[in-house]
Amino acid sequence: MNAGEIFSKCKITFTERQYPGDENIVHCTYDKKYGGEFDGPCRECTEVVEVFTGKPKFGNKHNWMLGSEFGLASITPQAFFYYLPSAIEMVLHGLDRTGSVAETLEFRFRGLDSEEWQNSHIGGLTDSELDCVKAYFDYQFQNGEFLHVEDDYETILKTIAKYRGGAS
Numbered sequence: 001m002n003a004g005e006i007f008s009k010c011k012i013t014f015t016e017r018q019y020p021g022d023e024n025i026v027h028c029t030y031d032k033k034y035g036g037e038f039d040g041p042c043r044e045c046t047e048v049v050e051v052f053t054g055k056p057k058f059g060n061k062h063n064w065m066l067g068s069e070f071g072l073a074s075i076t077p078q079a080f081f082y083y084l085p086s087a088i089e090m091v092l093h094g095l096d097r098t099g100s101v102a103e104t105l106e107f108r109f110r111g112l113d114s115e116e117w118q119n120s121h122i123g124g125l126t127d128s129e130l131d132c133v134k135a136y137f138d139y140q141f142q143n144g145e146f147l148h149v150e151d152d153y154e155t156i157l158k159t160i161a162k163y164r165g166g167a168s
């Protein structure tokens with residue numbers, strides 16, 4: 001599959017993922033609402049909410065995620081399911097010139113987050129969504145600019161295989 005074909009597949013596969021709502025982009029653990037001690041989210045979470053709020057799932061014209069790509073780690077699972085195709089699209093369309101979004105995606109799927117994070121975020125993806133993610137990483141490893149280390153690629157494939165068949 002070429003980049004265009006991969007993205008067309010993602011577009012169909014992720015089509016039913018709904019925008020989680022402005023309130024559900026981040027659930028900051030410092031916020032009283034989520035068991036913390038403060039009225040409202042911390043500064044980092046506030047920034048992520050500002051960057052991610054209302055952004056499109058498809059049809060990105062610019063790399064809006066750049067500078068807040070770490071936000072993919074702190075957003076809720078529902079927001080992750082919604083914004084994952086966005087991140088993939090940015091990379092496939094060459095909008096991620098520095099490779100920072102590609103790196104973040106790689107980091108998430110190399111399983112370097114906590115197991116709890118992986119279970120809720122990666123584990124919540126359907127098999128066909130995981131197939132799209134795999135097609136994206138296959139492409140990155142074979143033709144892309146940003147994934148060159150074979151061990152990292154193998155680890156990513158293991159993470160995807162681990163969660164296939166287990167999604168709700």
Ligand SMILES: [Zn+2]
Pocket residue numbers: 028029030041042043044045046
């Ligand atoms: Zn926070």
